Structure formats: structure tokens, C-alpha cells
Amino acid sequence: MVAILEDSRGGLRSTAPLPKPCLSYWQRTTRAYPYLNINRNTPLPASKRYVIIGSGISGALTAFELLESGVRGEDVVILEAREAASGASSRNAGHVRPDAFRGFGHYSKYHGPEQALKIIANERLVLEKVDEFVKKHKVSCDFHLTSTFDVCMNAEFAAYEAESLAAFEKAGGDVSHITFYDGEEAKKQTGVQDAVAAYEWPAGSSHPAKLAHWLLTSVIENGVQLYTHCPVSKVSRSDVGEKLWDVYTPRGGITTPTVIHCTNAYASLLLPQLEPHLVPNRAQAHSIIAPPAFSGPGALTKTFSLRYSLQHFYSIIQRRGDGTIILGVSRSNPNLSIETRKGCVCFDDSRYNEETLEDALKQLKIIFPAKDKDIDSDIHGEGMDHAWTGIIGMTGDFVPFVGPVEGLEGQWVCAGFGGHGMARIFTCAPGLVKLILGSQWSDTELPECFQLTSDRASKMTNESI
Numbered sequence: 001m002v003a004i005l006e007d008s009r010g011g012l013r014s015t016a017p018l019p020k021p022c023l024s025y026w027q028r029t030t031r032a033y034p035y036l037n038i039n040r041n042t043p044l045p046a047s048k049r050y051v052i053i054g055s056g057i058s059g060a061l062t063a064f065e066l067l068e069s070g071v072r073g074e075d076v077v078i079l080e081a082r083e084a085a086s087g088a089s090s091r092n093a094g095h096v097r098p099d100a101f102r103g104f105g106h107y108s109k110y111h112g113p114e115q116a117l118k119i120i121a122n123e124r125l126v127l128e129k130v131d132e133f134v135k136k137h138k139v140s141c142d143f144h145l146t147s148t149f150d151v152c153m154n155a156e157f158a159a160y161e162a163e164s165l166a167a168f169e170k171a172g173g174d175v176s177h178i179t180f181y182d183g184e185e186a187k188k189q190t191g192v193q194d195a196v197a198a199y200e201w202p203a204g205s206s207h208p209a210k211l212a213h214w215l216l217t218s219v220i221e222n223g224v225q226l227y228t229h230c231p232v233s234k235v236s237r238s239d240v241g242e243k244l245w246d247v248y249t250p251r252g253g254i255t256t257p258t259v260i261h262c263t264n265a266y267a268s269l270l271l272p273q274l275e276p277h278l279v280p281n282r283a284q285a286h287s288i289i290a291p292p293a294f295s296g297p298g299a300l301t302k303t304f305s306l307r308y309s310l311q312h313f314y315s316i317i318q319r320r321g322d323g324t325i326i327l328g329v330s331r332s333n334p335n336l337s338i339e340t341r342k343g344c345v346c347f348d349d350s351r352y353n354e355e356t357l358e359d360a361l362k363q364l365k366i367i368f369p370a371k372d373k374d375i376d377s378d379i380h381g382e383g384m385d386h387a388w389t390g391i392i393g394m395t396g397d398f399v400p401f402v403g404p405v406e407g408l409e410g411q412w413v414c415a416g417f418g419g420h421g422m423a424r425i426f427t428c429a430p431g432l433v434k435l436i437l438g439s440q441w442s443d444t445e446l447p448e449c450f451q452l453t454s455d456r457a458s459k460m461t462n463e464s465i
Contacts, residue, residue: 016231016269017081021349024091024388025287025326026209033213035220036083039227044254048225049075050436051247051256053232053270056089057208058414058425059262060215063224065433073223078216079249081231081266085212088264088421091349091390093285093328094317095303096130096204096422097148098123100178102161103398104168106310110397111449113171118447119399120173122427127204129426134206137218141210144320148203148303149190157307158197165199177201192306193369203303205317208422227251235259235270235411243410258436259411262429265393266347267415271405277396277460278416280347284356287385288325288364290318299323306367314363324385329360352387392419396460401452402428402444403435412436413452 030036050066052059055078063076080086099120107116127145134143152158169175179200181189186198220226230249238244238255246253261267265281268274294300300318307313315328361384395401395416405411414432417424431444441451449456 016233016347017087017266018348018350019082019229021082021086022351022388024209024285024390025324025386026090026094026207027086028386029207030090030209030213033084033209035213035216035226037228038084038220039225040229042227042251044227044230044249044251045077045225047255048077049256050077050258050260051245051254052076052078052260052262053247054078054087054262054264054266055080055212055216055226055228056085056087056262056264057212057215057421058089058264058417058429059260060085060212060219061425061429062260062262062414062433063219064215065430066436067219067222067224069433069437071437073219076219076224077254078219078224078226079230079232079247079254080226080228083228084216084226085209087266088390088392088417088419089212090209091283091285091388092208092419092422093283093315094205094208094319094326095148095315095328096127096143096206097303097305098127098201098203098423099420100124100150100199100201101165101168101173101175102150102310103164104171104173105164106398108167108171111399111447115447115449117168117171117173119449120168122445122447123420123423124177124202126423126426127202130204130206130422133426134211137214139211139214141214142207142319142321143204143211144206145202145204146302147200148305149192150199150201151186151190151192151195151304151306152197153192153194153306153308155196157309160310161197161199190304192304192367194366200302205303205319206422207319232270245410257410260432260436261405261411261413261415264415264417264421265391267393267401267413271408271411271413273405273457274401274413274416277457278401279394279396280391281394281419282348282389283328283392283419284352284360284387284389285326285328286357286360286387288327289382289385290323290325291379291382293368294318294325295323300325306363314360314367316364316367327360327364329356347391349389349391352389357384357387392417394418397449397456399447399449400424400428402432402446402450403441403452405452406454
């Protein structure tokens with residue numbers, strides 16, 4: 001069953017997660033996960049203390065943090081529209097990549113320089129948190145702590161990055177971990193023939209589905225119930241009690257005082273007040289079996305973001321274990337726009353776009369011309385392997401929504417990560433749990449601009465961000 005909800009955009013309606021999405025590289029390599037389709041046909045309990053909607057990394061980590069804070073696993077239920085962790089968490093390009101300075105001017109425009117500094121500092125903290133978490137719990141998710149190159153592919157963007165770095169440093173931002181390369185040195189360090197300039201700073205990569213699955217396994221084994229293939233169609237006030245909510249699914253309803261929305265791009269389907277400010281965007285990535293030029297000593301040991309402009313870029317990681325290259329494309333690609341079909345705004349992650357695939361492979365040859373002859377391998381099993389899409393949630397002011405939903409006491413949200421979830425979730429989800437359990441915003445150590453408030457929504461509307 002696919003829920004279809006009324007929408008304010010000229011009478012259009014939005015579809016909930018499609019029941020038959022394509023599989024990503026990450027999903028294709030984790031088909032043996034034992035809880036992939038857990039409780040697919042099991043009736044829901046009548047009530048629970050905490051109901052988390054969404055089983056990706058934000059939902060799974062929220063459940064994990066609740067248990068770490070003393071909540072009983074038996075009091076928590078996770079509802080997932082499709083198989084476990086089937087959304088953006090298992091469809092991204094594998095980066096754990098904080099922004100070191102590039103977004104400072106962009107964030108300053110909407111939130112002021114003080115908040116911009118906090119946003120960037122928080123992303124750096126997330127990398128440390130992920131590294132610490134994986135090591136502490138011995139999480140088998142192929143996490144690789146390395147460094148990343150931000151490569152400027154033309155003079156215009158090189159000037160933009162230089163201005164951003166200067167403004168960031170002038171405002172008091174820490175640049176001690178950033179290395180700059182110019183001209184020929186940039187080409188030499190990155191191996192990118194057309195590089196105009198490049199910046200390098202600490203970053204990581206991981207197998208995101210394995211990370212999500214580890215979190216889910218941990219909470220399930222400690223009493224949390226996960227119901228897969230159980231999309232939520234509506235949340236409304238319960239007749240049972242003034243401070244209770246009824247959560248409706250095809251398998252019946254569940255009553256709870258606490259609803260936690262961890263549905264990223266889909267959050268506005270159940271919280272329509274977010275609809276003007278949370279826009280779904282379709283992204284695409286590709287896996288490539290490394291040909292000789294990218295194999296052995298030619299393997300890429302660092303991650304890349306290759307940028308022609310702020311919104312036009314390509315991302316690359318190469319997995320340490322099997323050498324698979326993951327090539328992502330920018331969200332601004334017109335071939336990836338959200339489609340309108342039969343009166344519905346479709347969150348379509350069922351198929352990839354052929355033109356986007358062709359463009360990505362063409363760019364790989366431009367970026368690494370010395371390896372051009374190897375990319376179109378004529379050896380069976382080498383070269384292009386798989387392509388997939390995923391839906392990400394872009395907020396109007398480019399930072400996530402975290403916290404209580406105003407006017408809906410007992411409902412909470414952690415969503416709108418803008419394709420940057422792995423650089424944000426590991427502080428956002430723990431921060432949200434602190435709020436749910438009674439702490440103040442200052443206790444979360446999150447930037448104040450992440451709060452979901454009516455003032456923030458009004459500003460986005462008035463400024464047409």
C-alpha cells in the first residue's frame with residue numbers, strides 16, 4: 001500500500017515511499033541481513049511509549065540513544081515503510097565528509113556568521129563522533145578515516161572557495177586542519193588534470209547500510225520492535241487521551257504519547273506544515289568495478305568532491321576492501337528532478353536516469369584523463385557495475401529540522417539533512433533524544449538554527465529562501 005496525501009501545490013498530491021524502489025550498491029551487498037524484512041506481516045501493538053517513524057541511521061540512532069539513556073527497549077517501536085533502512089541512509093555515496101569552510105558564506109547569509117561557525121564546527125565534531133562510535137562498538141561498517149579533496153574545476157569556483165576560506169578564517173574559524181594546493185601542485189596532489197586549486201581536510205567513508213543495520217540489530221536485540229513494510233499514512237490526536245497520538249498504518253493503528261519523525265525527505269507528508277520548507281530531491285550514484293588504472297597501487301586512498309559550482313559537482317570514493325569506486329552526481333542535475341505524474345508529486349527512487357549515468361562516466365574521463373583508456377573496460381566484470389537513485393530532503397535554509405514540532409506536543413522531528421546526513425546525524429539524533437527526555441537546547445550542543453520554530457519557518461517564507 002502506498003499512502004497518498006493531499007498537497008498544497010495546486011491540488012497535487014505526494015506519494016509516500018514507493019513499495020518497489022531500486023536497490024543501491026549498499027543494499028545489494030547486504031541482502032543477508034537477518035532483520036531486513038522483520039515483522040513484515042505482524043500485527044502492531046496497540047500502544048507504545050515511543051514510536052519512531054523511519055529506520056534509517058537517524059531513526060536507528062535515535063532508538064539507540066534512547067536505550068543508552070535508560071529507556072526500556074520494550075517501550076520503543078520503529079515503523080518502516082519498506083525494508084529496513086531502505087531510504088537515503090542506504091542510498092548515499094558513502095561519504096562521512098564534513099564541510100571545512102566552503103559553506104560559511106552560504107550559511108552566514110541565512111543564519112549569520114556566529115551560527116555559520118557553529119554549523120561547520122558541528123560537522124567536524126560529527127566525523128570525530130562517528131570514528132569514536134565505530135571504534136568503541138567495533139562496528140563492522142567498513143569505516144575508513146582518511147582525508148578528502150575539495151577540487152576546484154574552474155577559476156570561478158576557485159575564487160569562490162578562496163573568498164569562503166578568507167571569510168571563515170576572519171570570523172574566527174579554525175583552519176589548522178586544512179591544506180591548500182594551487183595550480184600545478186593541485187594537479188599533482190589530486191591527480192586531477194584540470195584542477196585549478198584544491199583543499200584537503202580530514203574525512204571518512206563507510207558502508208552506510210552496514211552502519212544502519214548494526215544500529216538496528218543493537219536495539220532489536222535489546223527489546224525494540226521494528227516493523228518493516230509498514231508505511232504510516234497519518235498521525236492524529238487520539239480520542240483516548242488529550243496528550244496521545246494515533247499513528248495509522250495499513251496494519252492498524254498504534255497509540256503513543258511520543259511520535260518521532262525520522263523520515264528525512266518524507267517528513268512533510270505527515271507534517272504538512274513543513275511542506276513549503278522541505279523539498280524532496282532525487283540524487284544518483286554509481287558503482288564501478290575498478291579497472292587496472294584504479295587497481296592495486298593506482299587505487300584512490302582519499303575521497304573527492306570535484307566542483308564546477310556550489311551545486312554542480314561530482315563525488316568519488318574508492319572502497320578499501322574490494323576497490324569498488326562509488327561515483328555520485330550533484331543534486332542540481334535536471335535529469336534528476338522530482339517528477340509530477342498523474343496528479344502526484346512522485347518520490348521516485350525506483351529507477352536511475354540514463355543521461356545522468358552517461359554524464360557521470362564522461363566526467364570521470366575528464367577528471368582522470370590519464371586513466372581514460374581503462375574506464376570503458378572491455379573485460380567482462382570490469383567497469384560500470386550499477387546505478388541507483390535516492391530521495392534526499394532539502395530544507396529552505398540548508399540546515400536540518402531538529403526538535404519538537406510546535407503546536408503538536410509529543411511530536412518530534414529529526415529530518416531534512418540535504419544529502420549531508422552522515423555529517424550531521426551523529427550529533428542531531430543524540431541531541432534530539434536529550435530534548436525528548438527533558439533537557440534544554442543548550443544541552444544538545446547543536447547550532448541554535450537547527451531548531452524547528454515558527455520564526456524560522458516564517459523567515460524562510462518571507463525571504464523566499
